[in-house]
Amino acid sequence: MLHAKNRTGLVFFPAFDWAISPTHPEREERLLYTQDQVFEEGLLDIDGIVELKPDLVTIKDIQRVHFCVPDPWKVSTESHFISAGGAKTIGMAVMDGTIDRGFALVRPPGHHANRVVHGARGFCNINIEAIMIEYLRRAYGVDRVAIIDTDCHHGDGTQDIYWHDPDTLFISIHQDGRTLYPGSGFINEFGGPNAAGTTVNIPLPPETCDDGMLYAVKNAVLPILDEFKPQLIINSAGQDNHYSDPITNMNISAQGYAQLTELLKADIAVLEGGYSIEGALPYVNAGIIMAMAGLDYSSLREPDYEPEYLRQPASLTRSIERTCDEVMTMWRRRTELRGPGKKAGQYDTRNRQIFYDTDNIFETQEETVRICDDCGGSLRIDSISNRRRILGVHIPRNACPACREQGLQWYEESSSSRFQHIFLQDRITDRFLEKK
Structure with a gap:
């Protein structure tokens, strides 16, 4: 019998009663194929991988993070309360020591939801990671937290919520905002005057492959994490960087996602985007689960995976290297970034x-x-x-x-x-x- 090196918890919530439209990319089938794959591969039969049931967050949990206009029930549904509750369930299990790591495979997603919420942006109504984090801070006294957003779209809502928080490191690796919604996430977006440098954006060019993504993780994300020394690492685990995703332009594979997960060593992963329902999500999610559990994922492959067609040109590699150099320069200069004339009390x-x-x-x-x-x-x-x-x-x-x-x-x-x-x-x- 296989044994997971890390006790790993999973929460599934496909949200059968919520969809933007029956044919919209963000619909319940996103998770149903993943559930089938997890069951077929026998991942839940592995000793140390357990399934947990999501609870609901409360109005109070949401209002720690958001100004919902006019109130939380008007801008969200019960499915949003359960989706955020799934993340909270995983967070509590990690903090209680029931599991070492956990993955909330839930929808609706949340990383485009700002502090102020008038409605839905980018398929997001409330920010499920932020709601979980602020609950854990209140209930367990967690202080320094790092959020690594690996969704293909810039996590502008999470960035907004933590723009002024010096105790929260927010790093977003995403497709260049000049080429994709929401059109933000540039290197010069580095946080408010009281938290300059704790927002880090790493925009990558379209058609970045595994090597480019992993280079950014090794040469920018990990050094910054080592210096920040968070008590808790959260991965906003969007999967729309996959080469088969219908609404993005990147070339990351399931193997690349698994390697990224192994490098990050996140305590908690929360599903965000990813819209290649059959071709990507079952394989990417299986890779993330296996990497979190400390299992061998070397045989994981999508049926149509052809690495020779996914290699990035040398010019693109040089562009990624220059971006990472610039990011690290900004990080080293973060104490200077408050700018002239910014004095306490102003x-x-x-x-x-x-x-x-x-x-x-x-x-x-x-x-x-x-x-x-x-x-x-x-x-x-x-x-x-x-x-x-x-x-x-x-x-x-x-x-x-x-x-x-x-x-x-x-x-x-x-x-x-x-x-x-x-x-x-x-x-x-x-x-x-x-x-x-």
Whole structure:
């Protein structure tokens, strides 16, 4: 009988009652083929690989992360609560020591969901990884966390949520945003003034193959992880980098994904994208599971895998090398990135235009953060969509007294004559309030 080197937990949730449309790439068949493959290969018969059942997250779990407009039930469904609950279940099992590593194979996905949520973006309504992480921080006292997003699309929602958090390292490896939705994730996006350098983007050119992806992991991701020293590593395990994916332009194989997983040594993986339902997902997911469990995956192959057609040209290899060199230069200069004139007690403002492609909503945001040497800084978000205007005030979990006072002042001084909803996310007391 085979024995897993690492006790590995799996959660499956195909979400039979949620789909954008019956023929949309993001539908329940994404996971049904994977479940069949896992059963056919006998992975659950291996000693040390166990299946866990997902629970639901609570409204409180969601409101630690999001300002949902007008409330969580209006922007999500029960399936979203269970999908996030599947990630939370895996996180709790890892923290409790029931398993060493875990993989939440769940849908709907979440990494395009920002802190403010007016609707669905990129098939995402709520950010399931962030909800899990903030629950684990509250329940288990986890501090430093690293999120490695390997989805082909830039994880712009997760980046937004942790833009001002110096204790969360967010690294996204993705297809260059000039060629793919959401059109972001460039090297110069490196985090807010209180967390400069803890956002790291590694945009790769279309047609990057296994060698290019693994080069980026070995020469940029792993050195940064070693220096950051996280207590917990999360892999947003999108699988749309696969060579057969219908909506992207990359050439990663199941073997490449398995090697990536082995290198990252993530404590928790959470499924994100991946839309080659028959040709990729069953093989990629099997590879990720085997690598997490410490099993030999060398014989894993897709039926149509022909490596000679997936080699990247030398010019593309040089481009990836230059990108990684630039990323590492930015990382080494991160203490300089706050910029001139940014002093504690002052404020920094960011203005953004956000389009919800799934729900056809336009949002304009003005975000103000208090500059602080001691914490992530309290945050004020004035958000206007073509439906509502809201004010969200976020006081971070490690807020210093001055930043907490500023957050409470923003909330108390706000007027319901200007905003339909006024929210306070006070992470110190774990309260979510709405001014009536």
